[in-house]
Each structure stands twice: as structure tokens, then as C-alpha cells.
Amino acid sequence: GGTFGNRTAAAEFNLWADPEAADMVFSYGGPLIMSGLDVTHRFQALPERIDMVRALPGRLAAVLADLLDFFSETYRSRHHHITGAAVHDPCAVMALTHPHLFRREFRHVEIETQGLRTAGMTVIDQRDLKEVPDANCDVQVDVDADAAWAVVVDAIAHFSR
16 A cells, blocks of 8 residues: 545545546656655644644734644644644655655655545555565655644745735
């Protein structure tokens, strides 16, 4: 397996929506970084983190804090064990701008394109066998969420003046 889904039990929305296109991306041979939901769900807009944003001066910070409150309430209403909204997009950006915030493993990732219940699923073959294809993707496996949130707060502070 790779990570869990949010559109289906196996697939994240973007990969589920067009698994053939996702397969083309993961097969093309260039450098790839994957920020899966297993990692982005560890980067949550927790109440104390939202308070850090709300404490910043400026309209942008106030609007973002309100949006994060709204999204967090939506997450709590749909998930059993989640405290705040997962903040996916900054993880993808910080994979490039702040790679030291992530623990990563170079793995071979393929996209399931045909499965009735698994179309769009990321499949990572972690067996230590010679038959496993060479790694094609830098897969994030963990995030230093507090340090990453500090980066987000700094960016909001910079643009909220």
C-alpha cells in the first residue's frame, strides 16, 4: 500500500478523479515527491495553532484563522479522531521549500488504474526483493508539524501586515 484515501478508502481525490493521468505522472521518469494523506493528516490546524494565527495583526490573519476554524469544524464533524483540519497544500509546497521538515523514503510508487474499489490508489512495494522496480518517488513519511506550522505562521505574518 501507499497511503489511505479521502475520496474512497483507497484513493485520494486528485488521483481518484483521473487515475490514468496520475499513472502517467508517476511513470514519466522525472523527479517526484509525494505528500500523502498519511503525512498531511499529521499537519493539522489544531486550536492552539489557529490561535497563533489569530494573534497576528492584520485582516489576512483574521480571515485565515476564521477559515481554519471553519475547516476544522468540518473535519471534526466527519472524522472520529481528528482535532483540526488537515492542511494539505502547505505540505506539498514545503516539500520543496523546507525539505528538512520531512522524513522521506525513496520508494517505487505505482497508481492503480483499474480496480473497482482501488482506482487511484498509490501502491508502494516495500518488499526487499530484487524484483521490486527501482524507486521513482521521494515519499514523505513524516512531518515536523510544529516546525512546519511556524513556517506557515511566519508567511501569514509577512503578508498580513
